[in-house]
Amino acid sequence: MRVFICGFGTVGQGFAEVLARRMDFLEERYGCPILVTGAMDSKTYVLDRNGLDPLDLVATKQRTGRVGEDEYSDSTKVLDQAAYDILVEVSPTDIKTGGAGLRNITHALENRKDVITVNKGPLALKFNELITLARRNKCKFRFEGSVGGAMPIINLCRENLRGEKIESIRGIFNGTCNFILSKMDKGQPFDQVLKEAQQMGYAETDPTNDIEGYDSACKVAILANSVFGRNVTFDDVKITGITGITEEAIALAASRNMVIRLIGEVSETKLEVGPRLVPRGHPLSISGTLNTAQIISDLAGPITVSGRGAGRTETASAILSDLISIMDERTE
């Protein structure tokens, strides 16, 4: 099985490391090695039909800032040159246009390649087009890590809860906002906590996508399409961010034993992201950078999952689970 890693930042490197750690397990399970036959970052690429050492790729990237020596201007031309069966698309997300990620995924599916991605932009903007293309070309297309990082949610709903009618999903889908709001619970003002989150690497230099709720809205759109079979995009989500939350509001909520959390809500009729009052002790009142989701289904009732919503190894673990699912399907 040949894998091409498109995007060699934190998640791409994390996946290469996880793949190296699980190489023996995978070879034993499937009786053949997993070959990384190509990798690409924002400027350079490297190809080898015989397979590249994933840890060497990480070392090269960390030493030189580049994954390969050859530069490219059109990523799809690199994909055309590569010999691969599965594209792992983990390039930086673009929630306005879908960016290079959308082009790469589309190109791979058009060429009948299986795709695994955690790239939210293409999924939040063109989900149904991509799923339709994958079905038409009989490709496997998986994206567990795009919502909640290591927290299982999409495959949990689509596979483990098969047979259930899922009525709603509510959750905390952005660790940065949850970090900020839970620090505000202790009396710190918004601006101060945001700076702290940036210093600790939880928030980007430009935190707009997180604090305005856009990142959560992408995830809500992905869940609506993948779990509820709706046909929506990021633009359909009713969004309110957390920039309007004041210390006084937090204190007033606390006086009623409640906290404020940024909650994404999806159902057949709802598609929202906004700050919500959550009673202390409720599964959605968790503190820190964790993600959590409460699934309400007709037979099983409420099911709550939580886990690390981001991180190098954590997100890579979701990609690995998708890889194993594809390999299992291929070997059936």
Place this chain on the structure above:
Amino acid sequence: MIVNAELFVKDLPGQLVGSIEPISLVDGNIMGVMHDRERIVNHRICVNITFEVEEQRQLEELMRIWKSKDIIISKIGSVYQTYTMDYLLIGDIDAPYIEGLINKASSIAKLDAVDVRYSSKGKSSRRTGMISVKTRSEEDLDRLDEFLDAECRKSDITYVRGV
């Protein structure tokens, strides 16, 4: 749910308190008590109590306690489910604005009870109001949510509702 019960208790000292206490024992909330000394049947006097409990289970436990205390339940009526929700409004708000909003909301949804609290003035000009509402249907809450959300978006007020 809000429940109205008509009880007959023995006309002896302490019996009235004895009929009310079990409501607190099941974590209920007493909303009103009427002691009707004019209605006496078989040496028992009538007590009409309105109270609120969260679940049917509490009501059943309460009825069991009353029966064990030899309190006769002659009527359990006007029983209805209530739905509660809290809303935070953050922005350039004051009491007249919130009152106006609640008046408008009352024509859209049937509100059984409304309670408003305000934050003390903070460092910013933005003030927070918390509106706690009880309605008799989830549809009323949905209508109220839609109304408050739209009004807040119009007035650049941050709107936070309960889960």
